[in-house]
Amino acid sequence: MTQDEVISAEEKMAPVERNENLIKYNTRILNKNVVLNYLFAQDKLVGASYKLDDNYVNSDHFIQSYLQFKQVLAKKYGLPSEEFTNWLNDTYKNNRKKRGLALSLGHTEYATFWKTxxxxxxxxxxxxxxxxLCLVEYWSIGHSHLLEEGKKEDKMDLF
Incomplete structure (x- = not known):
């Protein structure tokens, strides 16, 4: 898809930001505020992401949102191809009541993957x-080379 095709497909929403590599929307999914980003390289859609944009005082709510997103994705795409919880610091690993705290301190991270x-x-x-950060990301397998080329160009632009 091109940028114009994405904007036509999302006709009910107005972009809050647009440049050659990005179209950004604010929207709602599962009664949660999210930022929807469409990412482009050479005017081809290479990826999209939904970033949870709700602020929670209790980080356990982020875990609940993640589990809710994961459940909906599993209904749509079936069993994940990979899933992990990575403990970077195991101080709270055995204390379920402190999982939100562990997340907010950067002690743990969660990820689930599907492949079509x-x-x-x-x-x-x-x-x-x-x-x-609670994210749902979609990456085009067929256009992944464009994304890599774009990253190289971005690095060259730094100099």
Missing amino acids: QNTTIECSLREENFNV
Whole structure:
């Protein structure tokens, strides 16, 4: 898809940001606020992501949202091809009541993957720069080379 095709498909929403590599929308999924990003390389859609945009005081709510997203994706795509919980610091690993705290401190991260013929789907939950990120990402298998070329060009632009 091109940028124009994506904008036509999302006719009920107005982009909040647009440039040659991105179209961004604010929307709602499963009664949650999300930022929807469509990512482009050479005017071809290479990926899309939904980033949870709700603020929770209790990080356990992020885990609940992650599990909810994961459940909906499993209904749509079936059993995941891969799933893991990575403990970077096991201080709270054996204390289920502290899982949200462990997440917010960057002690743990969660990820689940599905693969279709054309797309890799990832649902992930982690701490990054003192914020909890809950993401659902879709990456085109057929256009992954364009994404890599775009990353190389971005690095060259730094100089």
